[in-house]
Amino acid sequence: MGPPSPTGRLTMSAQRFPQNGVRELKPFDVTSVRVLLLENINQTAVQMLETAGYQVEHHAKALSETELIEKIKDAHVIGIRSKTKLTKNILQHANKLLVIGCFCIGTNQVDLDFAAQRGIPVFNSPFSNSRSVAEMVISNIIALARQLGDRNREMHRNLWFKVSSKCFEIRGKTLGIVGYGHIGSQLSVLAEAMGMHVIFYDVLQPMPLGMSKPVGSLEDLLRQADFVTLHVPETPETKNMIGAHELQLMQPGSYLINASRGTVVDIPALAQSLRAGHLGGCAIDVYPKEPFSNGKGFESELVDCPNTILSPHIGGSTEEAQSMIGVEVARSLTSFLNAGSTLKAVNFPEVNLRAIPATKALSVRLVNAHQNVPGVLLKINNILSPFNVDKQVCDSKGDVSYFMADIALRGEADIQTIHRAIGQIDENIITRVLY
Known part of the structure; x- marks a missing residue:
């Protein structure tokens, strides 16, 4: 119309x-x-x-x-x-x-x-960009599970490391979605089609799609999920909702993805968890402070963290x-x-x-x-x-x-x-x- x-x-x-x-x-x-x-x-x-x-x-x-x-x-x-x-x-x-x-x-x-x-x-x-963000999150899940970010960086430095240690298929793994709105629900359908089990947490009570299941609290989701992906708005309640305490609740070797708002994750705490080897990796598309223009100027504690995919707020940029x-x-x-x-x-x-x-x-x-x-x-x-x-x-x-x-x-x-x-x-x- x-x-x-x-x-x-x-x-x-x-x-x-x-x-x-x-x-x-x-x-x-x-x-x-x-x-x-x-x-x-x-x-x-x-x-x-x-x-x-x-x-x-x-x-x-x-x-x-x-x-x-x-x-x-x-x-x-x-x-x-x-x-x-x-x-x-x-x-x-x-x-x-x-x-x-x-x-x-x-x-x-x-x-x-x-x-x-x-x-x-x-x-x-x-x-309007729900599908684009959901697709990028799926790509991040696969890339993290296979450590593609690290392998890509090594190859560009003329290094050849053919490894399978700590590389996994995503089939059969549990995806925890925090925020089951337009993006979260679309992501749920895509993840199930690839053989993942989906759980979600939302302050509302949305209808689950497919075989996805709600959990009672954020803590329950963090403890169960192999992959945790965040899709929440920027509010006082969501600021630093993933901090040192929440990261410690996540399973050893699990992965965190944030394509929602930069203030949702405590970045220094995340960097510490990655370098300590508690998390298996992360993919971050949004940041508390983002450069005003393209070019030099991006700074973050996450630079050079292991198995870390950083993208410049392009989740909806298709x-x-x-x-x-x-x-x-x-x-x-x-x-x-x-x-x-x-x-x-x-x-x-x-x-x-x-x-x-x-x-x-x-x-x-x-x-x-x-x-x-x-x-x-x-x-x-x-x-x-x-x-x-x-x-x-x-x-x-x-x-x-x-x-x-x-x-x-x-x-x-x-x-x-x-x-x-x-x-x-x-x-x-x-x-x-x-x-």
Whole structure:
């Protein structure tokens, strides 16, 4: 299913920022929506956004803070990956910005709370690279079991060591998956197809796939698994969830794989366990601190540890995954801009309405973000009371509420009346009228 039709025209927006007072933006149609894409976002996204009628400026790399502040002043939409940091300092210069797209899994590079306070939803793609990550983990399992990393490094140094000691088939071994979400469950299916026994631990109670079995605690999983792979989000609860104590619980000669978040594993403790010979090896794709750009600059205690595979955060870096991410985030952006939908927003109430029928020529869609305090809906509904409201919905998240309504009008002049009145509500953050 493609993005909403770009034939409708986005009308005026009224924004109230505490430091700026009310900022009125002139009416504009979709062809004047300016999209700034950074960090070589996949061409599928570029094409979708251009097809929607927007003006797209595409950069292959991230911008410096000074360049970004200058560029973001005129952008209605910005799309980034993981290197660009959208801090409060940068976002407070973005007085035209309507929406942010993170073409990746994480959103910790964006000040989500400040964006929400300004009525700017943030969308990401948490699941589009699931298959790519799962496949790489399978390759890591096999490579670790056969010590391929060490043999490869030796061969590049003109050394020939044909050994079978401590090299194993993965068939019949136990894979322990920590976090049985989209990636963990896909990995479960692939591992079973290769003859592995799968156990998993998750704070929720997901339905097991195939013959996989849940265990009661992380400790139970660590004690049973030959291979432990981590697929959890970055939260205060998951920080250093695998430390010296947890590593000691793992079976002697077992393996650890982390392709989730760099803060999940205590890296110095892991390096010590590897060098002491307790673990048989590890594969790490994410790190607590990662270089800002390609080239020199990577440092880690894991360098030169035995049977250790280090990769530069490429678990989801496949052509297929980047294309799917481009499609998913671009669709969310166009759905928000053209139809007001905030489904899948990470920092905003998730609200949606079915499309306005094409036969309703004088119907418009009002979308409004306002401070989540008592009495605002009463003010909005008092303004709308002279009109026929076909449907409306409102939801809140934290300090922000988001309201959508489809309204049948008597004439074009009613658009100005409604927009001006709601835009002047003291608690208004941003008001848009779509038709």
